[in-house]
C-alpha cells in the first residue's frame with residue numbers, strides 16, 4: 001500500500017522585506033496510514049507552512065505531493081477544496097469556531113461543504129461531539145465553552161468527515177498543561193482508532209507520545225526518528241528524495 | 244452546497260446584525276416605497292381626471308359672473324349678477340359652433356318629503372343644460388316646453404335624492420317640498436358619481452329655470468330676476484375650443500358694453516383644461532419623485548456595498564475557516580452575493596408595502612380610486628434586487644479572493 005502522504009522536494013518561499021524567505025525547503029517525506037507524527041522546531045522553522053502544504057491549504061512552489069494516491073501539488077483550487085472537505089481535518093492553535101454558531105453547527109460545517117444532507121449531517125456531528133465527550137453541549141455557543149472544550153469541538157469538527165489525515169498546528173499552545181494533556185489523550189485515542197495524525201508541538205510530552213518525531217530547522221528536516229523500533233523509514237525516505 | 248443552504252447561511256448572518264441590516268436597507272426601502280407610492284398615486288390621479296372629464300363632457304365651456312371693478316375695490320367673484328338669460332340666448336344665436344348655451348341658477352336649499360329632510364343644490368335649468376352635460380334620465384321624463392314656459396312645479400332629481408328621501412321607491416310622482424313650495428318629481432337622473440370638487444354630482448334637484456326664478460330662488464335671493472350663476476356652453480367641435488372661448492368673450496364684452504382694455508365682468512373656463520392641467524402637474528410631480536427615488540436606490544446600493552465590505556473584513560476569520568474546511572471560492576462568493584440580494588429584496592418588499600400603504604392613504608384622503616400597480620411593485624423590487632447584486636459583487640469578490648492562511652491569522 002502506498003503511503004498516505006508522500007512529498008518529494010517540496011519548497012515554499014515568501015517574499016519578506018526585499019529578500020525571499022524559504023519557509024519550507026526541499027522537504028521529502030512519507031507518512032503511512034495510521035501514523036502519529038510529531039513535528040517540532042524553533043519558531044519560524046517552517047512548521048506551519050509545511051502543515052498548510054500537507055493540508056492543501058497552500059500550494060508548493062516546486063516539488064511533488066502525492067496525497068492518498070492522488071497527485072495534488074498542481075491541483076486546481078476547487079480540486080483542493082474537495083480534498084480538504086472529504087479527507088483532511090484541521091486543528092489550529094487558536095480554537096477557531098464560528099462565534100455565532102452552536103457547537104453542533106460548528107461541527108457540521110465541513111459536512112455542509114461536502115454536500116451531506118441536513119439530517120445525516122446532524123447525526124454525524126452529534127456522534128463526533130459524543131466522541132470528544134461533549135455530547136450534551138451541542139446547543140452551547142462557543143463563548144459558553146472553556147478553551148479546552150472549544151478545542152475539543154474543533155477536534156470533533158476535524159474528525160467529523162472521517163478524514164484520511166488529521167493535522168493539528170500547536171493544538172495545545174493556548175491551553176494550560178492539564179487541559180493540554182486531555183487534548184493529547186484525545187489524539188492518542190484517535191491514533192488507537194487507526195487515524196493518521198500530524199501534530200506540531202513544542203511540548204516534549206507530546207513528542208514522547210507520538211510514534212515518530214520530525215525536527216525542522218530553517219525549512220528543512222534535520223531529524224526524522226521513529227519512537228518505535230522501526231528505523232528503516234528515514235532510509236526509505238532518503239531513497240525517495242534521490243533525483 | 245445547495246442554493247437553499249447558501250440562503251440559510253446568508254439569512255442567518257443577516258439576522259445576527261438585525262439593526263445594522265435594517266439601517267443598511269433604509270435607502271432601498273425609501274427608494275422602492277417612493278416609486279410604488281408615486282406610480283400608484285399618479286395612476287389614481289390620472290384615472291380620476293379622466294373620469295371627471297368623462298362625466299363632465301369634454302366639450303364644455305363655463306361662463307361665470309366675474310368681478311367688476313367698483314371704486315377701486317375688487318368685488319369677490321360671483322357677487323355681481325352680470326349674466327342674463329339673454330346673454331345665453333345670444334351666445335346660442337350668434338355663434339355657429341355653439342350647440343347649446345344653457346343658463347343655470349342654483350342654491351342650497353332644504354328639502355322635505357314625507358317626514359324626511361335633506362339639504363341639497365337646487366338648480367333652475369332649461370333642458371339644454373342636461374344636453375350640455377350629456378346627462379340622461381334613468382327613469383321618468385324631462386321637462387316639457389310647456390312646463391318651462393309656465394314655470395311648472397316639477398322636478399328631476401339625482402340618484403342621491405331618491406336614496407335619501409324616497410328610500411325604496413322610484414320617487415317618480417312623489418311630492419317634494421323645496422323651501423315651502425311643493426314640487427312633483429317627474430324624472431330621475433343617471434348616476435354620475437363624484438364631481439370635480441369631490442362632491443357627488445347625483446346630490447342635486449333640477450327644476451325649470453322659470454320656476455326657480457319666480458317661485459323659489461328669485462325670491463330668496465333678492466337680486467335682479469335676470470341674474471344667472473353660470474352658462475354652460477356645449478361646443479360641437481372640440482378642436483376649436485379656444486377660438487370659441489375668444490368669440491364668446493368678444494360677444495359678451497360687446498353685450499356688456501366693456502370697452503378697450505377694461506377687465507371683463509365674467510370668466511370663461513374650460514373645465515377639461517383645468518383638470519388636464521391638474522393631472523399633468525400631478526404626473527410631473529410624480530416623475531420628479533421617481534427620479535429622487537432612483538437616486539435613493541443607488542444610494543441604498545452603495546450603503547449595501549459599504550456594509551458588505553465591513554462585513555467581509557469583520558468575518559475574515561470566518562471566511563478563512565470555511566475555506567479551510569472545504570468551501571469553494573464560488574460558494575463563498577455566493578454566500579455574500581445572496582446576503583446582499585436578500586438585504587435589497589427585503590428592503591424592496593418593505594418599501595413596496597409602505598409605498599402601497601401610503602398610496603392607499605393618499606388616495607383615500609383625496610377621494611381618488613386606489614390603483615396599486617403590480618408592475619410598479621415587481622419592477623421596483625426587481626430593480627432593488629439588481630442593485631443589491633451589482634453592489635454586492637465587489638464585496639463578494641473580495642471575500643472569495645481571501646487567502647485562507649492569511650485569513651486564519653487575522654485578528
Ligand SMILES: Nc1ncnc2c1ncn2[C@@H]1O[C@H](COP(=O)(O)OP(=O)(O)O)[C@@H](O)[C@H]1O
Nearest residue numbers: 014015016021023042043044045046047048049
Ligand atoms: N504569509 C507569509 N508571508 C511572509 N512570510 C511568511 C509567511 N508565512 C510564513 N512566513 C515566514 O516563513 C517562515 C516560516 O514560518 P512558519 O511556517 O509560520 O514557522 P513556524 O510555524 O515554524 O513558526 C518564517 O520566517 C515566516 O516569517
Ligand SMILES: [Mg+2]
Nearest residue numbers: 047048049169
Ligand atoms: Mg507556526
